[in-house]
Structure formats: structure tokens, C-alpha cells
Amino acid sequence: MKIVVCVKQVPDTTEVKLDPKTNTLIRDGVPSIINPDDKAGIEAALQLKEKLNDGSTVTIVSMGPPQADVALREALAMGADEAYLLSDRQFGGSDTYATSTIIAAGLKKIGYDLVITGRQAIDGDTAQVGPQIAEHLAIPQVSYAEEIISLDKDKIVVKRQFEDRYHILELPIPCLITSLSELAEPRYMSVGGIYDAYGVKEVKVLGFEDLKEMFDPARIGLKGSPTNVVKSFTKQAKGAGTKYDDVSADEAVKIIVDKLEERHII
Amino acid sequence: MSKDVFVFMEQRDGELAKVGIELIGKASELAADLGEKVVAVVLGSGIKEKAQVCVEFGADKVVVVDDPMLKEYLTEPYAEAVEAVIKKYDPEIFLYGASSIGRDLAPRVSARIYTGLTADCTGLAIDPETRLLQMTRPAFGGNIMATILCKDRRPQMATVRPGVMQALAKDTAKKGDIEELKVEFTTPLVKIKEVIKEDKKTVDITEAKYLVSGGRGIGSPEFFKELQKLADVLGGEISSSRANVDAGWIDKSRQVGQTGKTVRPDLYMACGISGAIQHVAGMEGSEFIVAINKNDTAPIFDLADLGIVGDVKVIIPKLTEAVAKLKAEKNAQ
Incomplete structure (x- = not known):
């Protein structure tokens, strides 16, 4: 079985800025990590591969700038078999629709049986790209997967979380699931894994020319995106808070209660 | 031509979720600015009687798809039903709750009909000049707010966090049109093997x-x-x-x-x-x-x-x- 995990490299801190001209994200100089939900997805995929132990493979796919190579190497060092970076200037500025269009094209090119994506990325928090990929590929999806109960070559059983319930769902392969970070606790990279990731294994790059047969070029990139950020602004800076460091418990309670009342919380 | 502000009325076990009622409240403002109507979309099984509730909370019209296929939430039949509603009525705007259902359904629909979707909005307004929906949402840990437009594709779609918008007061005298829509469903590929309801209400x-x-x-x-x-x-x-x-x-x-x-x-x-x-x-x-x-x-x-x-x-x-x-x-x- 070919298990493909879609990952996104995301900024590690909240020190993120937008380019005021294009309103797109400036990534330079910001330390980056693999998005946590995606990393849980990588771990889940590796565990499935180990359990199946039938020659199944784990492939990692990411769309992003050339720097995202690092994230893919990390996934390789965790034990993934191969990695693809979908990268091209023409992919830049894509919204979730355009991004999912490009990733779905990449998946068609690479091939897949089970696709795993993180539920959502910590920078954008949209949770949209996974279900959109599934729709582009015309395969069933389950989002908010908390546990993979069983997997065999033609079906997977997944526990899906809702606010007030769970569903135990059976999906045919091929399908796509979006993983919660609860799905699996990611392992660390091994020394041998790191060696392989930078020595033996390679990150294959697919650009516009490689994928153009697989998508409608009018539906990718900044121009093909149905939505555009037209304005971005930092939330109004909070006035310096008030700190009381020498009050009794009773005084503290009064201060808090007054403030809560003032703000109509009580 | 696209018109009206549609709201997806999420329900579980036949009970309408609060977020849908809140969205009708917001949709009423947007519809007033546009000079259009608020249409609530109720999907479920044995759900017809809930249509009147939507009217009482401010919907001008309710579209109901009542089918056993829609009893428990499953992506495929729900996406088919919403797609059918969009194809028939051509909405200007379509709002969903940013819940674990709305955030599964809305992106599937957006990819199917090729339109934009803005996640987890905290602010919605109509630009008086262009009549476009201005969708504002936090990103990057809430530090940056971004206002997003969907200029050319319709409907303009957004998911909205529960608890952000204000529901209108219930008006039992309010009248509205209730229409039923029949949808031809395909057999879903995903099967529900079991539904486990939590004893204690899981808190989000x-x-x-x-x-x-x-x-x-x-x-x-x-x-x-x-x-x-x-x-x-x-x-x-x-x-x-x-x-x-x-x-x-x-x-x-x-x-x-x-x-x-x-x-x-x-x-x-x-x-x-x-x-x-x-x-x-x-x-x-x-x-x-x-x-x-x-x-x-x-x-x-x-x-x-x-x-x-x-x-x-x-x-x-x-x-x-x-x-x-x-x-x-x-x-x-």
C-alpha cells in the first residue's frame, strides 16, 4: 500500500509578518517546523507501514518554497521512504482552493492509496486543504480522525471526533483522512535516519511543468485563487496591562471582580 | 443571478445547533445591507418541523432536505444536498458554523463547485461600494487579522466560529416560506459502523x-x-x-x-x-x-x-x- 502524507512547513513562532504589498506571508528568517497535526499523520503512517509489514511505503508530499526541503528531510529521517516537494513560483499566493488543486495534481502524478493530511495548520488554521484535496481526487474523506482502528488493503476503519460524539467509520481505499494531533505521538529522528535523509534518500521537486497536465493552470497560484487577502492588520495592540504585586488575597479578589463587572462578564 | 444569504443549519439528533441560529442573526444584517433575503438550509431526517424555528429566529425562507440519508452526518450525502441547494438557488453568500461538521462539509463543497471559502471568520460585513462580503479572520495565532474577499466566484462562503455572532430574539409571529427539495443521493462510500455518544457532554x-x-x-x-x-x-x-x-x-x-x-x-x-x-x-x-x-x-x-x-x-x-x-x-x- 502506498501511504502518502501531506505536510506543511509552518513558522514556529508567532513572529510572522505579511508582506504589506502582496499581503502574502514572509517566511524568511522565521524558524520553521513540520505542522504538529501533520507530524502526527507521519507517525500514524509509519506505524501503519510497520504493522502491515508487507512492503507498504510512506511518501511525504509538501507544497512550499525550496526551504520546505528541511521539513521533508525531517520526515525522511523519521523513517519515510520518499519525499516530494511541489514548488514553483507559479504556485505562490495560492489560497486553500488553489493549494489543494496543486497538491491533488501532485498526488495524481505520484500515486496513492491512503492519503493522510493534518487536520489544520497552525499558521492558517483553516482545516480546508484536506477535504478539498479529497474532493479534487473524488475520493471519500474523514476529517478529525482521532484513531485508526484497522487497516487492510481495501478498507480502513477510523474513529472520527465530533464535539459531542464519535463515529466509527469504514472507508474504502483509496481515501483521505485528516489527522488530529491525538492520532499518534511523533517519534524522534534516528541518527541512521538523519544520515539516510541527507545521504541516501532524495527530495524530488515537482514544479509547474511537471504537473501542468494534472490541473487547470487557471485555477492555481494567486490569480487562480477564488479568495484573496485584501487587508491584513495586527490586532490592536493592547494597552499595557495592570499588574498588582503587593495586594492581599481579598484585595486581589475585589480588583478582579470589579474588572469582570466592568467588562460585563459578571 | 446570484442572490440571498444562505445559512447551513447544523443539527444533531434533530436538534438545531446554536451556531446556525446565530448565523441567521448575522445573515439578517448582511441581507438587509444587500436588500436580499435570508434563507436557512435544514438538512436531516424527520427534520421538517424545525423549519419554523428558523423562521422565528429570522429566516425569510427555509429550504428543507428531509431524507433518511441525512440522519447522521456523513460528508458525501451532505455535500450532495448542499450542492443541490446551491445549483438550484444560486446563493450570493453561504455561511456555515465553524464546527467539526461545518469545517468538513464546507471545504468539500467549495472544491466541488469551485468557489472560495474563508475559514473561522470572526467578522462579516458588506462593502457598500462593491457589495462584496468582507470576511475577517484571525491567523498566525490570532496576532494578525486578515480581511478576505471572494470577488468572482459564487457563493461567497465562510465558516464562522460559534459564539461570535448574535442570534435575533425569537419572534413567533414571523412568517416565512418553507420549501422542500428532493435530492437524488448516490450511495455513500463511507459507512457508519457505530455512533458513540459521550456520556458527559464533550466540551469544546x-x-x-x-x-x-x-x-x-x-x-x-x-x-x-x-x-x-x-x-x-x-x-x-x-x-x-x-x-x-x-x-x-x-x-x-x-x-x-x-x-x-x-x-x-x-x-x-x-x-x-x-x-x-x-x-x-x-x-x-x-x-x-x-x-x-x-x-x-x-x-x-x-x-x-x-x-x-x-x-x-x-x-x-x-x-x-x-x-x-x-x-x-x-x-x-
């Missing part, structure tokens, strides 16, 4: 208006009971830093932070939380932050609107009592 801390959150400084798992009492009198929920979750003191679903949930409540009360960057990433978008911590150099104080250097174990029980007393007085008035 991202939906709580007020959070009382405990860090390492609360000292013991038992102290969460004290925090719960305070949360109860405030009408909020409890949440936690990662350390207490890792220690097994509280369920992971309550964890705030980079590896937990991102919350933006009206009140975040950080009790014995030092304010590590990973935690801050999950709560700094909160409207009003109160921090109580023994350590006066705790980084949480750099962020708190109101900081109290003191012992949570002494302050919290007193605070609970004071809040309860004040509330009782107010209720008596």
Missing part, C-alpha cells in the same frame, strides 16, 4: 466564552475542581497548560497551546500558568487576560491585561465565592 474549549485555565502552579489535580467551581459560576469552562495534561491531571481536549487548542475567549483566566511561548500561542488572542501567579517575573504578566502576583490556591476559592455572591445579588434585582 474553543467555543467557551470564558476559560479558567490551570497551569503547573495549581499544585495538584484536585485543584481543577476549584477551577471548575469558578468556571461554573462564571458560565465558562476549564482548560489547562500542557504540563498538567502530560501529567494526566486533565483530558487532552482541554489543552491550550501550540500542540493543543487555540482559544480566543472573552475572558482567559490564567491560574498558575507561567506563560511559556507554546502556551501563549494558543491563547494570546483572548479578549481579556487575567493572570494570577506567585512568581512576579512569570512571562504571562507581559501579556495579561490584569496581573495579580499571589497564590491561586488562596485567591481562587475566594474569587468563586465573591462572583457567586455578586451574581446572586444581580439576579435578585
Whole structure:
């Protein structure tokens, strides 16, 4: 079985800025990590591969700038078999629709049986790209997967979380699931894994020319995106808070209660 | 031509979710600005009677798809039903709750019909000049707000966080049209093997208006009971830093932070939380932050609107009592 995990490299801190001209994200100089939900997805995929132990493979796919190579190497060092970076200037500025269009094209090119994506990325928090990929590929999806109960070559059983319930769902392969970070606790990279990731294994790059047969070029990139950020602004800076460091418990309670009342919380 | 503001009315076991009612409230404003109507879309099985509720809360029209296929939520039949509604009525705007259903369904629909979707909006308005829907949402841990437009594709679609929009007052005299739509469903590929309802209502801390959150400084798992009492009198929920979750003191679903949930409540009360960057990433978008911590150099104080250097174990029980007393007085008035 070919298990493909879609990952996104995301900024590690909240020190993120937008380019005021294009309103797109400036990534330079910001330390980056693999998005946590995606990393849980990588771990889940590796565990499935180990359990199946039938020659199944784990492939990692990411769309992003050339720097995202690092994230893919990390996934390789965790034990993934191969990695693809979908990268091209023409992919830049894509919204979730355009991004999912490009990733779905990449998946068609690479091939897949089970696709795993993180539920959502910590920078954008949209949770949209996974279900959109599934729709582009015309395969069933389950989002908010908390546990993979069983997997065999033609079906997977997944526990899906809702606010007030769970569903135990059976999906045919091929399908796509979006993983919660609860799905699996990611392992660390091994020394041998790191060696392989930078020595033996390679990150294959697919650009516009490689994928153009697989998508409608009018539906990718900044121009093909149905939505555009037209304005971005930092939330109004909070006035310096008030700190009381020498009050009794009773005084503290009064201060808090007054403030809560003032703000109509009580 | 595209027209009207449509609202997806989420339901579970035949009960309409509050977020849909709230969205009708917002949709009424948007529709008034556009000079158009509010249309509620009710999908479910044996659900027809709920259409009138939508009218009473402000819908001008209700489209009902009543089919056994829609009893429990499944992506495929729900996406087919919404697609059928969009194809038939050509909405200008379509709003969904940013719940685990809305955030599964809406992106599937957006990809199917090739239109834009803006996630998790906290603000919606109509630009008076262009008549476009301005969708505003937080990104990057809530530090940056972005306003997004969907200029050319229709409907303009957004998911909206529960608890953000205001529902209208119920008006039992209000009249509205109720239409039923029949949909030809394909057989879904995904099968529900089992539905497990949680005994205790699972709490989604991202939906709580007020959070009382405990860090390492609360000292013991038992102290969460004290925090719960305070949360109860405030009408909020409890949440936690990662350390207490890792220690097994509280369920992971309550964890705030980079590896937990991102919350933006009206009140975040950080009790014995030092304010590590990973935690801050999950709560700094909160409207009003109160921090109580023994350590006066705790980084949480750099962020708190109101900081109290003191012992949570002494302050919290007193605070609970004071809040309860004040509330009782107010209720008596």
C-alpha cells in the first residue's frame, strides 16, 4: 500500500509578518517546523507501514518554497521512504482552493492509496486543504480522525471526533483522512535516519511543468485563487496591562471582580 | 443571478445547533445591507418541523432536505444536498458554523463547485461600494487579522466560529416560506459502523466564552475542581497548560497551546500558568487576560491585561465565592 502524507512547513513562532504589498506571508528568517497535526499523520503512517509489514511505503508530499526541503528531510529521517516537494513560483499566493488543486495534481502524478493530511495548520488554521484535496481526487474523506482502528488493503476503519460524539467509520481505499494531533505521538529522528535523509534518500521537486497536465493552470497560484487577502492588520495592540504585586488575597479578589463587572462578564 | 444569504443549519439528533441560529442573526444584517433575503438550509431526517424555528429566529425562507440519508452526518450525502441547494438557488453568500461538521462539509463543497471559502471568520460585513462580503479572520495565532474577499466566484462562503455572532430574539409571529427539495443521493462510500455518544457532554474549549485555565502552579489535580467551581459560576469552562495534561491531571481536549487548542475567549483566566511561548500561542488572542501567579517575573504578566502576583490556591476559592455572591445579588434585582 502506498501511504502518502501531506505536510506543511509552518513558522514556529508567532513572529510572522505579511508582506504589506502582496499581503502574502514572509517566511524568511522565521524558524520553521513540520505542522504538529501533520507530524502526527507521519507517525500514524509509519506505524501503519510497520504493522502491515508487507512492503507498504510512506511518501511525504509538501507544497512550499525550496526551504520546505528541511521539513521533508525531517520526515525522511523519521523513517519515510520518499519525499516530494511541489514548488514553483507559479504556485505562490495560492489560497486553500488553489493549494489543494496543486497538491491533488501532485498526488495524481505520484500515486496513492491512503492519503493522510493534518487536520489544520497552525499558521492558517483553516482545516480546508484536506477535504478539498479529497474532493479534487473524488475520493471519500474523514476529517478529525482521532484513531485508526484497522487497516487492510481495501478498507480502513477510523474513529472520527465530533464535539459531542464519535463515529466509527469504514472507508474504502483509496481515501483521505485528516489527522488530529491525538492520532499518534511523533517519534524522534534516528541518527541512521538523519544520515539516510541527507545521504541516501532524495527530495524530488515537482514544479509547474511537471504537473501542468494534472490541473487547470487557471485555477492555481494567486490569480487562480477564488479568495484573496485584501487587508491584513495586527490586532490592536493592547494597552499595557495592570499588574498588582503587593495586594492581599481579598484585595486581589475585589480588583478582579470589579474588572469582570466592568467588562460585563459578571 | 446570484442572490440571498444562505445559512447551513447544523443539527444533531434533530436538534438545531446554536451556531446556525446565530448565523441567521448575522445573515439578517448582511441581507438587509444587500436588500436580499435570508434563507436557512435544514438538512436531516424527520427534520421538517424545525423549519419554523428558523423562521422565528429570522429566516425569510427555509429550504428543507428531509431524507433518511441525512440522519447522521456523513460528508458525501451532505455535500450532495448542499450542492443541490446551491445549483438550484444560486446563493450570493453561504455561511456555515465553524464546527467539526461545518469545517468538513464546507471545504468539500467549495472544491466541488469551485468557489472560495474563508475559514473561522470572526467578522462579516458588506462593502457598500462593491457589495462584496468582507470576511475577517484571525491567523498566525490570532496576532494578525486578515480581511478576505471572494470577488468572482459564487457563493461567497465562510465558516464562522460559534459564539461570535448574535442570534435575533425569537419572534413567533414571523412568517416565512418553507420549501422542500428532493435530492437524488448516490450511495455513500463511507459507512457508519457505530455512533458513540459521550456520556458527559464533550466540551469544546474553543467555543467557551470564558476559560479558567490551570497551569503547573495549581499544585495538584484536585485543584481543577476549584477551577471548575469558578468556571461554573462564571458560565465558562476549564482548560489547562500542557504540563498538567502530560501529567494526566486533565483530558487532552482541554489543552491550550501550540500542540493543543487555540482559544480566543472573552475572558482567559490564567491560574498558575507561567506563560511559556507554546502556551501563549494558543491563547494570546483572548479578549481579556487575567493572570494570577506567585512568581512576579512569570512571562504571562507581559501579556495579561490584569496581573495579580499571589497564590491561586488562596485567591481562587475566594474569587468563586465573591462572583457567586455578586451574581446572586444581580439576579435578585
